[in-house]
Every structure is written in C-alpha cells, then in structure tokens.
Amino acid sequence: MSQISLSGIHKSFGSTEVLKGVSLDIEAGEFVTLVGPSGCGKSTLLRILAGLDSADTGDVRIQAQSVTQTRAADRNLAMVFQSYALYPHLSVAENMMTPLKMRELGWAGRLPIVGPLVARRACRDIHARVEAVAETLKITPLLARKPGQLSGGQRQRVALGRAMVRDPVAFLMDEPLSNLDAALRVHMRAELSELHRRLNATFVYVTHDQAEALTMSDRMAVMMQGEILQVGPPDEIYHNPASLAVARFIGSPAINVLPGEKLADGRVVLLGQRLFNVQSGQPRALFIGLRPEHLHLAAEGRFEGMISHRENLGSDLFLHLTLKEMDNPVVIRAHPDQARNVARGHNVRFDLDPAKVLFFEADGQRVTLDGARQLEVAQ
Amino acid sequence: MTEAVADTKALALRFSTKTALTHAVLILGALIVLLPFYTMLSLSLKAPAEIMQQTGGFIGTQAPFRDDYCIKLGKEVADCMVNPIAYNYSTAFEKAPLLRYLLNGVVVTVSIFFIQVVVALPCAYALAKLRFWGREFVFTLVLFCLLIPVHAIALPLYIMLAKVGLTNTYAALIIPWTISVFGIFLMRQFFMTVPDDLIDAARMDGMSEYAIIWRVMLPTAIPALMAFGIFSVVAHWNDYFWPRIVITGNRDLFTPPLGLREFKGDADGDNFGPMMATACIIVTPLIVCFLLAQRRFIEGITLSGMK
Numbered sequence: 001m002s003q004i005s006l007s008g009i010h011k012s013f014g015s016t017e018v019l020k021g022v023s024l025d026i027e028a029g030e031f032v033t034l035v036g037p038s039g040c041g042k043s044t045l046l047r048i049l050a051g052l053d054s055a056d057t058g059d060v061r062i063q064a065q066s067v068t069q070t071r072a073a074d075r076n077l078a079m080v081f082q083s084y085a086l087y088p089h090l091s092v093a094e095n096m097m098t099p100l101k102m103r104e105l106g107w108a109g110r111l112p113i114v115g116p117l118v119a120r121r122a123c124r125d126i127h128a129r130v131e132a133v134a135e136t137l138k139i140t141p142l143l144a145r146k147p148g149q150l151s152g153g154q155r156q157r158v159a160l161g162r163a164m165v166r167d168p169v170a171f172l173m174d175e176p177l178s179n180l181d182a183a184l185r186v187h188m189r190a191e192l193s194e195l196h197r198r199l200n201a202t203f204v205y206v207t208h209d210q211a212e213a214l215t216m217s218d219r220m221a222v223m224m225q226g227e228i229l230q231v232g233p234p235d236e237i238y239h240n241p242a243s244l245a246v247a248r249f250i251g252s253p254a255i256n257v258l259p260g261e262k263l264a265d266g267r268v269v270l271l272g273q274r275l276f277n278v279q280s281g282q283p284r285a286l287f288i289g290l291r292p293e294h295l296h297l298a299a300e301g302r303f304e305g306m307i308s309h310r311e312n313l314g315s316d317l318f319l320h321l322t323l324k325e326m327d328n329p330v331v332i333r334a335h336p337d338q339a340r341n342v343a344r345g346h347n348v349r350f351d352l353d354p355a356k357v358l359f360f361e362a363d364g365q366r367v368t369l370d371g372a373r374q375l376e377v378a379q
Numbered sequence: 380m381t382e383a384v385a386d387t388k389a390l391a392l393r394f395s396t397k398t399a400l401t402h403a404v405l406i407l408g409a410l411i412v413l414l415p416f417y418t419m420l421s422l423s424l425k426a427p428a429e430i431m432q433q434t435g436g437f438i439g440t441q442a443p444f445r446d447d448y449c450i451k452l453g454k455e456v457a458d459c460m461v462n463p464i465a466y467n468y469s470t471a472f473e474k475a476p477l478l479r480y481l482l483n484g485v486v487v488t489v490s491i492f493f494i495q496v497v498v499a500l501p502c503a504y505a506l507a508k509l510r511f512w513g514r515e516f517v518f519t520l521v522l523f524c525l526l527i528p529v530h531a532i533a534l535p536l537y538i539m540l541a542k543v544g545l546t547n548t549y550a551a552l553i554i555p556w557t558i559s560v561f562g563i564f565l566m567r568q569f570f571m572t573v574p575d576d577l578i579d580a581a582r583m584d585g586m587s588e589y590a591i592i593w594r595v596m597l598p599t600a601i602p603a604l605m606a607f608g609i610f611s612v613v614a615h616w617n618d619y620f621w622p623r624i625v626i627t628g629n630r631d632l633f634t635p636p637l638g639l640r641e642f643k644g645d646a647d648g649d650n651f652g653p654m655m656a657t658a659c660i661i662v663t664p665l666i667v668c669f670l671l672a673q674r675r676f677i678e679g680i681t682l683s684g685m686k
Contacts, residue, residue, distance in 0.1 A: 052579045072582040085580035089598035098594075102585035162584070 003028040003202050004049065004170060009058035011044055018044050020226040021058070026170070031196050031203040035213035036223035037249065043174055045223070046206045050172050051075045062169055073102075078163035082175040084155045086147040086162070093130055093143040096161045100126045103166065133161045136198075153184050160195070170202035177212060189215050210250045214238065222246045244364035247289050253311075253318055253331045256295070260288035260359075268359075268369065271325050273302045275354055278369040286367070289358035292318060295332040297339065301349035305330060307342055321348065416662075423655035426463040430651050439463055463652065470653035471660060475641035476630075481661075484635045487552045487622075488615045492608055494557040499607075500600070503566030504592050508578055518567070524560040530620070537624055547632060551625035556615060562607050569603035570596060605675040613665055635661040 004026040011019040018041045026032050034042040047053040049060060051072030060068050067075050078099070086095050101110055104126065109119030116123045134140045137157045147155055156176060163171055177185045177192075193216050196203050207213055213220045214234040221231045222245075230242040241247035247255045260270045266280035270288050297319075305321030308329055317339045320329040332350055334342075342348055359367050417437075422430055425439035441463060449459035471477055505511070506518050536555050537546070545551045573596065581591045597604070619636040626632045638661070642654035 047579075050579075050583060052582060072579070073585040073587065077583065079580065079583045081576040081580055083574055083576045085574065085576035087577070087581075087595060087598075089601075098581075098586075099584040102590065162580075 003030075003063060004204070005059075005061040006045070006049060007059050007061075009045065009048055009055045009060070011041070011048065011053070011055050018226050019048075019055070022223075022226070022228055024221055024228060024231065026202060026204060028202055029200050031193070031205065031216060031218045033205045033207060033213040033217035033220040034223055035207055035210055035220055035249075038208055040223045041226040042206045042208075042223045046172055046174055046204060049204065050077055050079055076166075076169050077172055078166065078168035078170075079172040079174065080156075080159045080163050080176045082178055084147070084159040084176075084179075086155060086158055088147055090146075091143065092139065092145055092147070092150070092158050092161075093127075093134075095147065095158060096130045096133065096165050097126055099162060099166050100129065129165055130161075133164050136164070137161050152180050153188070156180060156188065164199070168201070170204055171199075173203065173205045175207055176205075178207070178209070185212075192216060211252065214250070222249060224249070241289075241358065242366050244287055244289065244360040244366075247358060247360070247366075251291060253292050255358075256290045256292065256330045256332075257328075257360075258288045258290065258326065258330070260286040262286055262369065271303060271323065275352075275357065285362055287360040287362070287364075289360060290330075290352055291356065292331045292333040294353045294356035295330070295350055296353070297332070297334050297342075297348055298351040299349060301351035303351065304347060304349050306347050307344050310339075310344060312336070319348070321350070419655050419658050419662075422651050423467050423659045424464050425652065426466075427650070427652055429463075467652040467656040468660075470650070471656040474653060475638050475657070477635075477638055477657060477660060479631060480633050480635045480638040481664075483549075483632060484616055484661075486549060487634060488612045490549070490553045491556045491615050492611045494553070495559040495562050495607075495611055496604065498558050499562035499566050500592050500597060501589070502563045503570050504588075504596055506563070506567045507570035508573075508575070509588075521560055521563055521567075525564060533621070533624060540625060546625050547627060547629045549632065552622055552632070552634070555621065559607075559611065562611065565607050566600060566603060569600055573599055602675060605672060609668070609672060609675075612668070616661075616665060 005024075007023045009019050009022045010017070022041070022045055024032075024045075034045060036042050044053060048055045048058075051060075051067065051070060051074075055068070058068075059066055062075060062077075086092075087098065090098070105115065105119050105122055109115045109122060111118070130143075131140070134143055137160060139154065139157050139161060142150060142154055142158070147158065150158065156179075159176070173192075177188050180188060189212060192203075192205075196216075205212070205217065214237075217234055219231060220234055220237055222229045222237060224245055230237055230246050232240075237246065237250055241250065244257065248257065258270060260268060260275075262268050262278065262281075262284050264280060264283045266277045268275045268278060268286070275288075303323070305323045307319050308322045309320035311318040311320070314336070317334050317336045319332050319334055319339060319342070321332060322329050359369055361367050421437050421439075424437070424441075425435050426442070426444045428444060429435035429439045443460040443462055444466075445456060446459045446461050446466060449461075450456065502521075506514060506521070540546055540551045540554070545554070577595060577599075578591055581595045586594060616634075617636060618634070619639075622632075622634045622637050626634075626637065635657075639654060639657055642650050642657065
C-alpha cells in the first residue's frame with residue numbers, strides 16, 4: 001500500500017480549471033518531484049495534499065486513510081515553503097520548537113513562563129530534540145537568533161529544521177531552493193538528497209526547475225496544464241519521454257525538434273536526408289527530437305548549419321546552428337577542444353546518433369517506428 | 380572629497396522658496412495647535428489676579444497672594460499667603476479626588492483597549508485571511524460603520540444601558556467602545572500584508588485558527604497594535620462626551636475630563652488656576668506616552684494612511 005495516494009483530484013479557481021483529474025501514488029521513503037512550468041498546478045496539488053486547499057472532487061489518502069476532510073494540522077505532514085515562512089518574532093530555537101509544542105503540550109505547557117514548570121519533562125525533551133536536529137543541520141550557533149538576522153541559506157536550513165523536528169509522514173517542499181543563489185542551490189540539492197537518504201522519509205518536492213527534479217528525485221511527475229503527463233525515474237523521463245511536451249520541458253538546453261517524414265516505402269527522412277528504413281506503410285509527418293548531446297560535429301556530416309551563437313560552459317560548448325531549412329536554430333553540444341577553431345558565422349557540418357532519435361506524432365505523442373532499429377542501414 | 384562636502388553643504392544651505400513656504404505654513408499650523416496648550420500651562424502657573432488682568436507673562440511674578448477661602452476658614456492672613464504654582468496644583472488634588480479620576484481613566488481606557496484587541500484581531504484575521512461567503516459584504520459593512528458618528532447613536536446606546544441598569548458603572552463607560560470598527564479596519568489592512576505562507580506554515584505546525592491569531596498574527600502586528608492603541612487610548616482618555624452622559628451621579632466614577640468640571644461654574648466664579656493645573660495633569664500621561672512612542676505613532680499613522 002502506498003504511503004500517499006491522490007486520486008482524481010479536480011480543482012478550479014473560478015472558471016479556470018487548475019487540476020484536471022490528477023492521480024498519483026507515492027511510496028514510503030520515496031523522493032517524488034512534481035515538476036512543470038509555472039501555473040501548471042503543481043503547487044496547488046501539493047497544497048491539496050497538505051490540506052491547505054481542498055479539492056473540488058477527488059480523494060487524498062495518507063497511509064490508507066482518507067484525509068480529504070482532515071485539517072492540515074491533523075495530517076501529520078511537514079512543509080517547507082518557498083519563502084521559508086519562519087515566525088519573525090520567534091528565535092530559531094522557538095521556531096523549531098513550535099510544531100512540537102503545538103502537538104505535544106497542553107495549553108498550560110505552552111504558557112510563556114509557567115509552561116516549562118508545568119510540563120518540565122516534555123519541555124526538556126523538546127529542547128533536546130531541537131538541539132539534535134540543529135546539530136544535524138549545523139545550525140546550533142544560530143539557535144538564539146531571530147530569522148531577520150539570518151541569510152537566505154540559513155533561513156532555509158531553519159525551515160528544514162522546523163519540518164524535521166517531528167516525525168511526519170512526509171515532507172512537502174514547495175520550491176524551497178528558488179530563493180537561493182545559484183551556487184548555494186546546487187549545494188543544497190546535494191544536501192537535500194543526502195538528508196533524504198539519512199532520514200529515509202517520504203519527500204514530495206515541487207519545483208519548476210527540471211535540473212532539481214533530475215538530480216534529486218527517485219521519481220518525477222511532469223505536470224502541464226493541470227495534468228500529469230508522465231511519471232517515472234529521471235533517467236526514464238529524460239531518455240524516454242512520453243510526449244513532445246515532456247521532451248521539450250526536461251533537459252537543458254532544450255531538445256531540438258525538427259520536422260521529419262516517414263515515406264510510404266518506409267524511409268524516414270530528416271531535412272532531405274534518409275535516417276534509416278522502417279517497415280513500409282502509411283506515409284506521415286513526424287517530429288524528430290534530438291538532444292544536443294546526440295548531435296556531433298563531423299567533417300563528413302550529412303547536415304550543415306551556420307554558427308549563430310556560442311554558449312561556453314567550460315566543460316561543454318553549445319553551438320547554436322542556423323539551418324537554411326529551418327527557422328529555429330539547432331543546438332548541438334561540442335567538446336571544447338573540438339570547437340576551438342569554429343567561430344560565429346562559420347559553416348559547420350554535423351551528424352546525429354541514430355540510436356538516440358525520438359519520434360513524435362504531429363499531435364505530440366511519442367511513437368516508436370516498428371523495426372526502426374532492425375532495418376537501420378549503415379550510413 | 381572636500382569639494383563634494385562643500386557642495387552638499389551649499390545645497391543644504393541654499394534658500395528655497397518652496398521649502399520656506401512649506402515651513403511657514405507648518406509653523407503657523409503648529410502655533411494654532413500649540414496656543415491653547417501655552418495658555419493652559421501659563422494659567423496653571425499664575426495667580427488668579429494675574430489671570431484676570433492678563434499680566435505677568437508666561438509664568439507670572441510668582442508673588443505669594445492671599446487665599447480667600449483660607450481667610451473664610453478664619454485663619455490669620457499671614458498663614459494664608461500662598462505661592463500660585465503650589466496653590467493651583469495642590470488645589471487640583473485637594474478639591475477634587477484627582478488621583479481617583481486618573482485611576483478611573485486608566486481602568487476605563489485599558490479595559491476598552493484590551494477588549495477592543497480581543498474583538499478586533501479575530502475579526503480582522505477573518506476578513507483578511509479566511510475565505511468565506513459574504514466576506515466582501517461584511518467588510519463593506521465595516522467600512523460603512525466607520526462613517527457613523529458616535530453622537531448619532533449616543534441616545535439609543537444610553538437608553539439601552541439605562542434599561543439594563545448599567546448607567547453609573549464602569550461597564551457603561553466601557554461596553555459601547557469594545558467593538559472598534561476602526562480597529563478592525565486598521566488590523567485587517569495590516570494583516571493583508573502578512574504573507575499567506577506564514578499562516579499556512581502555522582497550520583502545518585498544528586495550530587488552530589485561534590492559535591494562529593494569538594501566537595502568530597498578534598506578535599507580528601505589534602507595530603499596528605501600538606498605533607491603534609495610541610488612537611484608542613487618546614480618544615477614550617480625553618473623552619468628555621460619553622462619560623458625561625452615562626455617569627450622572629456617582630463622582631467616584633468620574634474620568635479625568637469630568638474632573639475638570641469640579642472647577643467650573645461654582646457660586647464664587649470659575650477658578651481658572653487649579654482648573655488649568657488639572658488639565659495639565661490630565662494631559663501629561665498622554666504627552667509622556669506620545670514622546671515615548673513617537674516613532675511608533677508616526678509609523679502607525681503612515682501605516683493606516685498608506686495601505
């Protein structure tokens with residue numbers, strides 16, 4: 001039985017349908033990422049799971065119990081917000097204690113001065129747990145400070161700490177890294193993965209950054225326009241996208257999409273060049289997806305383009321090529337050594353790795369062409 | 380470097396007609412506002428003769444004068460010579476139980492403010508952060524209520540209080556003010572600026588809606604509450620109209636402004652010196668409060684004006 005199960009979630013704000021019957025099962029201990037462009041409904045889905053919004057129809061189950069009617073406070077989930085949402089008037093330690101205090105102490109124990117006297121043991125226990133978590137997150141020196149005195153990265157840790165002090169069914173994270181600077185974001189990615197491994201807890205992570213989704217998750221769900229288009233491990237999503245929309249969204253730089261064609265005799269043609277033969281049949285137009293790393297510069301290459309832009313990342317060099325057959329440039333990854341001699345304005349030839357070619361129908365659905373691999377002919 | 384400094388200095392010293400005009404208008408306004416205070420303070424320092432003849436400048440000559448009341452009690456003239464300041468201020472405390480009035484004032488204003496907060500915060504929270512059917516309508520009603528002058532509803536209020544037998548009690552002084560529409564409005568405007576994430580985080584932490592109000596919203600709203608507190612305390616401390624209506628007989632319930640009446644309209648004429656001394660004593664707590672909380676007060680006014 002899965003830990004968390006969302007089924008048939010519909011949600012509309014006014015006349016806008018934000019979620020169109022979304023279903024998703026999350027196993028215990030899994031790191032699942034909901035990824036999609038802004039406004040695709042991923043945050044709303046997370047808020048419905050958290051109990052902060054209610055679905056119009058559909059069912060939310062946590063550990064086989066329907067919690068559709070349960071308040072957020074009683075669902076035993078912990079959430080980390082994009083803005084961290086720390087209580088500005090409380091110190092870091094008090095911020096982290098709050099969830100424990102609210103759940104484990106009676107009203108008397110929560111009183112400011114009397115509380116620790118009334119519920120001495122519970123308070124001591126809470127202090128100990130907060131300190132243990134602070135130790136793990138390396139924020140012990142910050143415990144006495146107010147959130148206003150912390151940097152973005154430190155606040156982020158405190159927000160994580162506040163979620164970690166208790167033992168929730170799952171951690172929900174709503175773009176927790178998007179307010180950090182680039183270097184820190186990359187660092188925190190690794191740290192969050194590490195944290196997930198250590199806690200062995202269920203993580204549901206929302207992001208619009210496909211890189212975060214690819215690097216951290218066990219499984220990712222690509223959402224667009226209120227629907228989950230594909231769920232699977234990052235590798236699967238990247239190499240085997242179910243539709244053109246997913247292929248376009250995942251991967252940076254984005255996949256190149258070129259118009260192709262399957263002819264009646266089984267030849268698959270791209271820009272006038274035969275890629276390979278498949279079984280003959282109905283002729284049809286295809287979109288051909290090629291990731292930049294599956295294209296390479298080759299002196300004898302079958303395609304030619306003019307370099308319109310160079311993007312140097314140090315380890316890789318991406319060249320934007322303008323083809324005379326196409327309006328959009330084709331992006332191709334080149335090794336820096338290989339591309340040292342080419343400059344903007346040069347014409348270069350390139351070729352592709354036929355095994356990596358992805359085919360899509362005109363409506364964006366992925367297709368495999370029967371026998372494409374078997375009938376492949378040497379170039 | 381030096382040139383730059385010289386430049387700024389020159390800029391600061393340069394005569395600007397616009398600035399000068401602004402200041403002239405402000406000074407004039409300040410004078411109009413301050414003049415009564417000046418008179419009040421001056422009269423509280425002077426002897427009756429100097430007050431009547433309008434002599435003696437600001438503080439008077441401070442020459443001892445003969446206290447006629449003392450003579451009436453049959454004492455020697457030499458024993459009845461008093462210093463004007465001492466006479467005015469001691470009479471203020473002796474002739475009327477001014478300390479009692481001040482205490483009443485504190486009890487009433489503090490109770491009013493406390494209950495106003497207890498009522499206004501949940502209302503403001505609901506109007507700002509909860510989604511429910513008819514919320515905008517309720518808020519419109521709140522805005523509408525801001526337009527109702529106190530005097531328009533004074534009579535019905537009085538009759539209601541009289542019917543339940545509450546006139547001449549603290550309750551009569553406090554109850555009509557416990558629901559402050561202005562407070563609800565001000566706090567609602569402030570709560571609109573509190574991020575939703577903070578409230579959601581509190582919900583995830585296991586807080587009930589009431590816990591959110593008292594544990595999260597109240598502490599974040601301290602600046603706005605201070606501003607509202609100053610408005611509320613000033614208004615009810617200085618209120619003459621309402622206590623005058625509901626406190627008819629029992630002098631023990633007089634608030635400080637009512638205390639001023641003790642010096643008014645006696646058979647032997649008005650006694651302005653002690654009266655102004657009383658007025659000075661009454662406004663002092665407010666002025667001290669204002670000076671202490673000046674920055675907050677200005678913040679509060681801009682807060683209510685800007686948003």
